[in-house]
Amino acid sequence: MKKILTVILACSILVFFAAGCANNGASGTQNGADKTIQLGYVNWAEGIAMTNLAEVILEDKMGYKVESTAADVAPLFTSLASGNTDAFLDCWLPLTHEDYMKEYGDQIDDLGYNYEGAVIGLVVPDYVEIDSIEQLNANKEAFNGQIIGIDSGAGIMRATERAIPQYGLEYELVTGSGPAMTAALGKAIDNKKPIVVTGWTPHWKFARWDLKFLEDPKNVYGSSENIHTVTRKGFSEDMPEVAEFFKNMKFTDDQLGSLMGVIEEATDPLEAARDWMNENEELVNSWIPGE
Numbered sequence: 001m002k003k004i005l006t007v008i009l010a011c012s013i014l015v016f017f018a019a020g021c022a023n024n025g026a027s028g029t030q031n032g033a034d035k036t037i038q039l040g041y042v043n044w045a046e047g048i049a050m051t052n053l054a055e056v057i058l059e060d061k062m063g064y065k066v067e068s069t070a071a072d073v074a075p076l077f078t079s080l081a082s083g084n085t086d087a088f089l090d091c092w093l094p095l096t097h098e099d100y101m102k103e104y105g106d107q108i109d110d111l112g113y114n115y116e117g118a119v120i121g122l123v124v125p126d127y128v129e130i131d132s133i134e135q136l137n138a139n140k141e142a143f144n145g146q147i148i149g150i151d152s153g154a155g156i157m158r159a160t161e162r163a164i165p166q167y168g169l170e171y172e173l174v175t176g177s178g179p180a181m182t183a184a185l186g187k188a189i190d191n192k193k194p195i196v197v198t199g200w201t202p203h204w205k206f207a208r209w210d211l212k213f214l215e216d217p218k219n220v221y222g223s224s225e226n227i228h229t230v231t232r233k234g235f236s237e238d239m240p241e242v243a244e245f246f247k248n249m250k251f252t253d254d255q256l257g258s259l260m261g262v263i264e265e266a267t268d269p270l271e272a273a274r275d276w277m278n279e280n281e282e283l284v285n286s287w288i289p290g291e
Contacts, residue, residue, distance in 0.1 A: 037242060039068045040076045040085040043151065043178050046202050046227065047090030049260040050114065052273035054089060054249065057284055064242065074153040080232050081107035087231045087246060089114060095222040096120055096155030107233055111243060113226035115202065115251050120156045121221040122147065123199025125189050126210035133167050133214045136196065140170055147173050148184050148197040156198045163220040202253065204260040241289050248287040
């Protein structure tokens with residue numbers, strides 16, 4: 001009986017240590033912390049570009065597993081606040097996402113900006129012969145009484161919903177998506193037709209076409225903004241290395257513009273981001289803690 005009990009005890013100890021090794025190695029954990037990162041993004045050009053790049057850097061250079069999920073902006077902030085999403089790299093402050101930060105700001109953490117000088121507003125092709133939002137009503141027929149928008153709930157859509165009554169615009173704000181907006185813009189430009197869209201920089205469309213923002217004398221869209229990285233509460237404590245990487249990850253206009261350009265033209269965004277990473281290795285390595 002003593003021999004049997006000894007064997008059982010020895011087997012139990014082996015099983016315990018095997019489980020412990022599994023929890024600190026091959027199962028995707030490190031020092032008891034899960035190495036899977038949940039990134040959320042909205043279908044906007046700059047966010048798609050930054051998220052794809054962050055994914056390949058975190059996986060290829062830092063040894064993490066990344067799961068990126070597209071969502072509308074409202075449920076994305078809800079997911080951050082509930083802790084189901086770890087990070088969102090495309091939060092525009094102080095104006096565009098002001099409402100969401102007022103609602104969820106005490107439930108998420110702001111790691112600071114990754115891009116300075118972002119702008120939102122109403123955009124038209126350069127050949128359109130108006131320069132101000134105040135001139136839209138007088139040219140309603142030329143624009144078919146429509147402002148071509150993106151996804152509902154986006155900050156720029158909320159700003160446009162405020163602009164319509166403030167300027168007394170007799171226009172319908174058409175809900176769609178970022179890609180649908182740029183497709184409509186491209187089609188109008190190909191046919192030299194007037195069109196007004198909800199637009200923002202940074203965006204690859206300004207490199208592809210000659211465009212201009214309509215003047216906003218009532219300042220409904222505000223001045224320039226910064227794009228911030230926000231995370232779920234406690235993420236910096238759970239994954240300090242990744243949080244430090246996000247804080248270091250900052251783009252100039254040329255850097256983000258080139259990244260957006262290669263990803264927009266690619267059939268595989270991750271591979272395009274990987275190529276950009278390899279071509280800008282010195283910059284990328286400067287973001288990685290300890291490099």
